[in-house]
Amino acid sequence: MKIELSFTEENYLKAIFSLSTIKESAVSTNDIANKLETKASSVTDMIKKLAEKKLVDYKKYQGVSLTKSGRKRAVSIVRNHRLWEVFLFEKLEFSWDEVHELAEQLEHIYSDKLTEKLDAFLDHPTHDPHGDPIPDKDGNIELEKNHALATIEVGITCVVVGVRDSSSLFLKFLDNSKIKLGSTLKVLHKEDFDNSMLVKIDNEERSLSNQITKNLFIKEVE
Amino acid sequence: MKIELSFTEENYLKAIFSLSTIKESAVSTNDIANKLETKASSVTDMIKKLAEKKLVDYKKYQGVSLTKSGRKRAVSIVRNHRLWEVFLFEKLEFSWDEVHELAEQLEHIYSDKLTEKLDAFLDHPTHDPHGDPIPDKDGNIELEKNHALATIEVGITCVVVGVRDSSSLFLKFLDNSKIKLGSTLKVLHKEDFDNSMLVKIDNEERSLSNQITKNLFIKEVE
DNA sequence: CGTCTAATTTATTTGGGTCTAAAAATTTGT
DNA sequence: ACAAATTTTTAGACCCAAATAAATTAGACG
Ligand SMILES: [Mn+2]
Ligand SMILES: [Mn+2]
Ligand SMILES: [Mn+2]
Ligand SMILES: [Mn+2]
Numbered sequence: 327m328k329i330e331l332s333f334t335e336e337n338y339l340k341a342i343f344s345l346s347t348i349k350e351s352a353v354s355t356n357d358i359a360n361k362l363e364t365k366a367s368s369v370t371d372m373i374k375k376l377a378e379k380k381l382v383d384y385k386k387y388q389g390v391s392l393t394k395s396g397r398k399r400a401v402s403i404v405r406n407h408r409l410w411e412v413f414l415f416e417k418l419e420f421s422w423d424e425v426h427e428l429a430e431q432l433e434h435i436y437s438d439k440l441t442e443k444l445d446a447f448l449d450h451p452t453h454d455p456h457g458d459p460i461p462d463k464d465g466n467i468e469l470e471k472n473h474a475l476a477t478i479e480v481g482i483t484c485v486v487v488g489v490r491d492s493s494s495l496f497l498k499f500l501d502n503s504k505i506k507l508g509s510t511l512k513v514l515h516k517e518d519f520d521n522s523m524l525v526k527i528d529n530e531e532r533s534l535s536n537q538i539t540k541n542l543f544i545k546e547v548e
Numbered sequence: 549m550k551i552e553l554s555f556t557e558e559n560y561l562k563a564i565f566s567l568s569t570i571k572e573s574a575v576s577t578n579d580i581a582n583k584l585e586t587k588a589s590s591v592t593d594m595i596k597k598l599a600e601k602k603l604v605d606y607k608k609y610q611g612v613s614l615t616k617s618g619r620k621r622a623v624s625i626v627r628n629h630r631l632w633e634v635f636l637f638e639k640l641e642f643s644w645d646e647v648h649e650l651a652e653q654l655e656h657i658y659s660d661k662l663t664e665k666l667d668a669f670l671d672h673p674t675h676d677p678h679g680d681p682i683p684d685k686d687g688n689i690e691l692e693k694n695h696a697l698a699t700i701e702v703g704i705t706c707v708v709v710g711v712r713d714s715s716s717l718f719l720k721f722l723d724n725s726k727i728k729l730g731s732t733l734k735v736l737h738k739e740d741f742d743n744s745m746l747v748k749i750d751n752e753e754r755s756l757s758n759q760i761t762k763n764l765f766i767k768e769v770e
Numbered sequence: 771c772g773t774c775t776a777a778t779t780t781a782t783t784t785g786g787g788t789c790t791a792a793a794a795a796t797t798t799g800t
Numbered sequence: 801a802c803a804a805a806t807t808t809t810t811a812g813a814c815c816c817a818a819a820t821a822a823a824t825t826a827g828a829c830g
Contacts, residue, residue, distance in 0.1 A: 332817070332818090334817075334818070335817095354776080354777090355776075355777055355778085356776065356777080364818090364819070364820095365819070365820060365821085366776075366777065366778085367777085367778075367779080367780095367819080367820065367821080367822095368818070368819050368820075369777095370777065370778055370779085371778095371818080371819080372818080375817095386777075386778070386826085387776080387777055387778080387825090387826055387827070389777095414662075414665075417669055418662070418665040418666065418669055419665065420661075420665065424661075428657070428659060428662060431657045432654075432657060435650070435653045435654060435657075437650060439642075439646075440636075440640070440650060443640040443641065443642065444640065447639055447640055554785095554786070554787090556786075556787070557786095576807080576808090577807075577808055577809085578806095578807065578808080586787095586788075586789090587788075587789060587790085588807075588808065588809085589788085589789070589790080589791095589808085589809075589810080590787075590788050590789070591808095592808065592809055592810085593787080593788080593809095594787085597786095608795085608808080608809070609794090609795055609796065609807080609808060609809075611808095
């Protein structure tokens with residue numbers, strides 16, 4: 327019922343999906359090569375294969391975009407990935423910087439039934455441990471125009487809802503800084519010189535570099 | 549720290565392990581070929597690769613046996629497999645005839661940490677849903693000289709502790725027959741003609757063919 | 771038009787796994 | 801003990817997925 331794809335093919339679909347949510351237009355060969363750390367020529371090859379299988383629309387030199395079924399497949403991999411991350415984080419008590427790597431493996435174990443059972447077992451979570459939304463069974467994914475902490479005005483209070491950078495390094499830094507999803511923080515000052523920010527968190531004043539504030543997604547609270 | 553092996557290499561190790569628990573001596577090329585549904589020549593090829601990697605001891609024409617490290621690896625795959633089966637069966641509520649296929653995939657996701665976390669989450673189970681023993685972290689595995697129901701004398705009462713055949717067909721048959729691990733049954737009669745057996749189960753008399761009694765592991769109760 | 775950049779083609783490579791057919795070693799049966 | 805049968809190993813080839821370097825081409829744009 328669901329065509330067999332290799333891990334690599336699935337990873338290409340995921341990459342194209344993720345790139346096409348950033349810029350709305352067709353995705354370029356180079357961008358994909360870049361993301362997957364491979365060469366443009368390899369990407370062209372793979373794109374042809376995926377086009378054969380009707381997973382992408384492809385016109386030479388015009389970039390590539392997912393078809394209905396390609397998008398569906400990509401989203402289901404993302405759903406799988408994020409559900410496994412929740413499982414690893416909540417049930418097995420892995421830390422949020424460890425889950426991604428394992429989920430990269432687990433996401434390819436494809437079985438609709440497994441995914442749905444897992445989803446039910448986890449009580450239909452809506453977000454993964456990094457604050458990213460989990461697509462529903464039908465492939466609908468909440469597209470939240472996240473704003474980064476960096477964009478917030480002085481005086482506003484907000485709560486952390488996600489991270490842009492899920493690298494182990496950044497996540498560990500946040501752990502050490504006692505910043506996690508749900509943490510409340512108030513912007514006290516923005517430093518024009520280096521774009522760093524002074525915030526109050528846990529009744530403590532802390533300076534966060536632009537590198538950090540760019541990568542923290544927040545929601546304002548009234 | 550743990551050498552990378554392909555799925556196929558791991559499956560060969562598992563096959564050799566499983567065959568060498570049956571007959572104590574070195575395992576023959578043909579037996580492996582048979583088990584993995586491949587050709588003897590392919591097996592020889594693979595054995596050489598595994599010997600290179602010091603996972604098996606191999607002398608031409610003398611069959612093959614696992615080295616310490618080969619055995620360790622094989623056992624850890626089996627451990628992984630059976631823990632995932634428990635997870636799928638107990639937590640996700642898959643039926644016992646569905647879990648094996650998925651576990652064949654999941655067993656290859658190798659991460660010591662994942663295995664140990666899973667083990668703890670499941671509360672250190674000792675047996676999988678088919679009654680097979682789960683090796684411990686150090687690779688010790690209970691070798692129970694299982695006897696089949698077929699070998700039991702008339703008049704004895706016993707309890708089902710495992711199955712030899714884990715095929716979906718057999719397991720579904722058992723489900724339909726309301727026979728499961730822990731079921732108690734008493735042998736009323738053995739039919740010499742076709743080796744079938746008359747048993748009392750759930751206060752009901754039932755005739756079980758030799759095909760069935762050969763594949764049910766039991767423990768006598770006093 | 772000419773030039774630059776991005777994309778594609780082509781020809782090869784690498785790695786993993788398998789197979790057939792023929793040769794060699796071992797086992798079996800008398 | 802020896803020929804026949806069986807098992808195992810070799811040698812050579814094939815196939816597939818994926819990647820690459822190098823050469824070529826298309827598009828964009830001043
Ligand atoms: Mn992730
Ligand atoms: Mn995530
Ligand atoms: Mn199994
Ligand atoms: Mn089992």
